[in-house]
Amino acid sequence: MDALLIDPVLARACGSALAVILLLGAWQKLRDMAVFEAAVELYRLLPDRMVPLFARALPMLEAAAGAALLLESTRGIGLVLALVVLGISTGGVLINLLRGHTDIDCGCGGADGNTRLSWALPVRNAVLMLLAVAGAQAGLARPLVWVDFITVAGGTLALLGIYAAGNQLLANHPRLMQLRNGS
Amino acid sequence: MNEALMISNALLWVAVLAALIGLFALARQIGVLYERVAPMGALMIDTGPKVGEPAPSFELPTLTGNARVRIGGAADKSTLLFFLSPTCPVCKKLLPILRSVNETERSWLRVVLASDGEQPEHLAFYEKADLKPFPYLLSQDLGIGFHVGKLPYAVLMDEQGRITAKGLVNSREQLESLFTAKELGVASVQDFIDHQHDHQRA
Structure with missing residues (x-):
């Protein structure tokens, strides 16, 4: 398992998948700032004056983390930034889960921005943090051949596909529950 | 190999x-x-009253309880019924736009907000978002009557209480397209142009 974890192909696939996830997440939030601001406000964690500032700073940080993870020289900073961004958002979700304030939009993009808060979100973010840690490793020094690049590309796309499908299922779940309880 | x-x-x-x-x-x-x-928790298929048909009639108290609002039937102005929820970020984004629409289109349009759920939560939202210019209705039947599935959803009714446009509204453009749909329903092209000029002057 250890040998598998530090293979550079695996590290690069995890790192680039997470970088794309972060960059897309940041873009989604910055594109529709008013919506993200409202989502931050609904978390009821920050005083009203802080909300616009936070709603701008977080996606910026997210984008910086994504970009830094892509480059070899800044990978270490990328890891720290990614863990900070994921830690802050997971913390916000956890506090609201613990106080039972779950019927709000997670503001985390995902599928159509319709995802409600649930325990699946911290689990998802924990997996993303693992991806960040794996992606920041330099990996075993071994000569890379061209097949490795196909594996990195394929692995990155596969991780993104799994993430997108998982997000959609996460967004579907409350509707399924509603349907079950309603009938 | x-x-x-x-x-x-x-x-x-x-x-x-x-x-x-x-x-x-x-x-x-x-x-x-x-x-x-599963629109708003009730089992139904997305049909609802169609554009051109008369809207279902309701008479409901406002959230603050100091007035009653009639939906459907003849009125002196057109009505924009806007379904929203305090927990819907897109709805919040559209509130300033609704506010300006309510101001500039005052001559022919009445904007009514509608939602369902617990009153205290909505009262807090009403206070905080400063929604006093709008009548605010709290009724599950209203959402069911118009077959509202996804929020924010808007229904535009003319003075006779007929539905002239309706649909999911995610942006200013989509909100304005409801008005365009109504304008295009005007008797003639000349009427349509005159109407547009009126709007620009307003």
């Missing part, structure tokens, strides 16, 4: 990615199905 492995590897990648795209597409389709089947 090596070549065979490489070909099998490439083939498997194609298969894995295709399967994942399929999985994602299925998950999306299931999401759409859930949405269609």
